Amino acid sequence: MESFHDFLKLLDSHLGGAFWFPYVLLGVGIFFTIYLKFPQIRYFKHAWKVVTGKFDRKGAPGDTSHFQSLATALSGTVGTGNIGGVAFAIFLGGPAALFWMWATAFLGMTTKFVEVTLSHKYRVKTEDGTMAGGPMYYMERRLNMKWLAVAFAIATVISSFGTGSLPQVNNIADSMETSFGIEPMITGGVLAVLLGLVILGGIKRIAAVTSRVVPFMAALYLIGAMGVIFANLENIGPSFVAIVGDIFTGSAATGGFLGATIAYAFNRGVNRGLFSNEAGQGSAPIAHAAAKADEPVSEGIVSILEPFIDTIVICTITGLVILSSGVWHEKFENVFERSSLTFVKGVYSEQNEQDREQMYRYLNDLDGHSIENFNGEIQVIKGRPLPGDYTVIHARSFAEDVKVSLGDLEEDYTGTINIENGLPVRDAVIVHGKSLIHSAALTTQAFTRGFFGEYGKYIVSIGILLFAFSTAIAWSYYGDRAMTYLLGPRSVMPYRVIYCAGFFWASFSDTALVWTLANVAIVVMTLPNLFGIMMLRKEMKQTVNQYWEDFEKQHPGEK
Template sequence: MMDRFEQIIDLLNNLVWGPPLIILLIAIGVYLTIRTRALQFRYLVYAHKLAFTRHDDNAQGDISHFQALMTALAATIGIGSITGVATAIAIGGLGALFWMWVAALVGMATKYGEAILAIKYRTTDENGEMCGGPMYYIERGMGWKWLAAIFAILGIGASFGIGNLVQSNSVSLAVQDLFGVGPLWTGIILMGLVGFALIGGIKSIGKIVGLLVPAMAVFYIIGGLLIIFLKIEAVPAAFVLIFRSAFSGQAATGGFIGATVMMAIQFGISRGVFSSEAGLGSSSIAAAAAQTDTPGRQALVSMCSVFITTGIVCTITGLVIAVSGVLGELGPDGQMLDGSAMALRAFDSILPYGGLIVTIALIPFAYSTILGWAYYGEKCIEYLCGIRTIKVYRVLFTLLVFPGAFLSMKLVWNLANMLNGLMAFPNLIALFALTGVIAKETRFFEGILKKEKLARKKNR
């Protein structure tokens, strides 16, 4: 019965992530890049400076620019950037990493557009907290309440999939592989920690992830760069193989079945979206809570998350796997290494106890991701059913952490991937329909930046 269910989910996942969605994701990203005059490249340095230095304490919002970015990163960096990359490479070959880069380059413009709209159309609830995201800009910007409701329903489903089951599953596998601790105890402990954090809402979540995410990101990046440095002679060949495989597929080696170009594109872009959330619209829910004087400023900060997750963390994971040569190796169970098990093996094969780097980073990353997605899900359910349903959602969300630790790896990933793809459709429709609004807000914001630049020159 379970095998049949897995087959159905696998089929639906392949249908959702077929050529139409992949073309739509890239096309919208390219279109927004053109309409914003490649803003993601022109303001990349300024955006990162803004994220880590500026504070708009007097502006409207619940959390700072930095906390909003960390909440968005909490929901993306980690499992998607470690386990997701390994899964994409295991199925699509090393060429999948190239297509993750492509998704990120155009996805930065998409992420920028989502955040602009989320802040422009945000509102406040009965508790005085900010509410924003695709369901609000679809309803208030387009007037299509039915489509906004569809997004909210899919957002709730995705919060249980990508934001919950995938995270607890990946942590459970990593802890079991490295420490021999069974999924029972992992599930119980993780469930307790999630329930404790959700009591305080977005402000509590913002504080926790504001501490966890930067510390763990730096720890993982340093560990990954150390391994790449130790195998520096293999890096040029790795890049050659990545680019070659992206356009010609990858031949089978060892237990690796071989990958076609279409598999590289499909899994590269889908896992790239999984990692950055560009196109899903979910991270704009966190952006809507930020303290900012104008939508464009927080939109630039939100855009940074794509560069950090895919451009830096995913690249490090992919290069470590490439230079380690573990692609195609079989695990103790006779199955080809995949997901967190592949990442652990790649790190361990080059650096003594290197797997500890992955596990130590993976656990808090997954925990912070669960918290970030819990916030997304509760804002979706608040939109549909009102503020009184949030407590019920939090209890249900916390309880579902436990079974995620036991589920099949393939089932969990396919289910989460399918929900991601479905959620992207209404959001991409809204982005296309509201591109004029994004372009107008961008021109207004660039006018503010020019005035600020002139003011600084006068004060010198």
């Protein structure tokens, strides 16, 4: 599994983690924002009118209402990206990462408008009478690029696990264990069964469930978040200053946080922004293709609301909770994941400015450091590793109060541990202590710093349960539409069984491994879609212009 994670990290370094990917993603968003004259601003008010059903036509083809399609698509985007993903971005890039999430969302509102409109325009009715749409249909039916459509559909199936299933349940299980002490395997097993019961009903049952769950979970999460924000109101101003002030300087070292470069904050902020709102990924168009509408542009306009609600509203609230509470640069007792753990050669101190600078350069992949991984034996007595020529780094911070157990966290180990290339040779070695934390665990800690005190973590746990579970539901639909395209309706049931099995497995697997898989899966789906919508840019403009001409005739003065 460690070798597999190394392979995924290598892929991520050439894809989502590569310097060029954010520029491609934002570049397409900038192009369409200018080309279509800022539709995310001009059509914003109209989008609310459409989603409320004001312009609905009786008998329009489709399976779901505008609101149900929006709710389903939102349930696919409003998930762990809003709770764990924001925390992960701040953990990696500091406050400035949140700004780049905003930029991604603003431009993503236009990108989503384009991809949803085109996908809805070229949707088809399947053998069972339901609608099927998504980028693979416009790629084949309009661009005549069957090979690209097949590649995208395969990427969608992979991404349904990497985006919709695995990271979601991983965060649920982690949160439920932290808050309620429930074993991850039990959480995964119960939810896998519930997931199966929902997704077997197809899009109509999925839409019915998500249209009820999404408003409730958003209200619950908002109440808990406001409890933290108002309790730390004096820190809200400085939090915004840090977000904006660090954009072009990078985030300085604060507490246990060792700092981040501009490039690191930019890259991870854009990457997490995409994971959160999925604009450009081509996933949401699959849900919107089921909407009852004669005009593809009307559904595209509805989709403008997604990145706004998902990232600009919900992710900002999460970010302010984390920043105002101060937990993002504090160390907490936790079990050290191997993927975030390194024993480095030499003795370094957090109190030494030169040592902090060396570690900053090492963690941000900069030249000018002499840090190497440690190799050798370490003596451990009653769980305490004896001092030597090494320093323990976990979660991009100096680890403190380090302890070692073997197999059982409750039993202190006495003996030696062999370290090769910075990691214990035996997988059974458990290293734990104090360090920075990230993902859902960080957000959970932040929610305890408000009016609700320790009860705040239960709000996060329930929020993650609802957010992430609804995301897994929506992504199962994306995957089964892709399987329908690739192999026909008969392939859907085997896919759903494997999807539920993967959902169970991820509940007790390594968090960092799951997030890395998500990073890779997102990119292999996004790039073909961005290429496709750029190819159809002129048709998109013509379609939008025609929509408004027809709309003005039917609803004069309503624009």
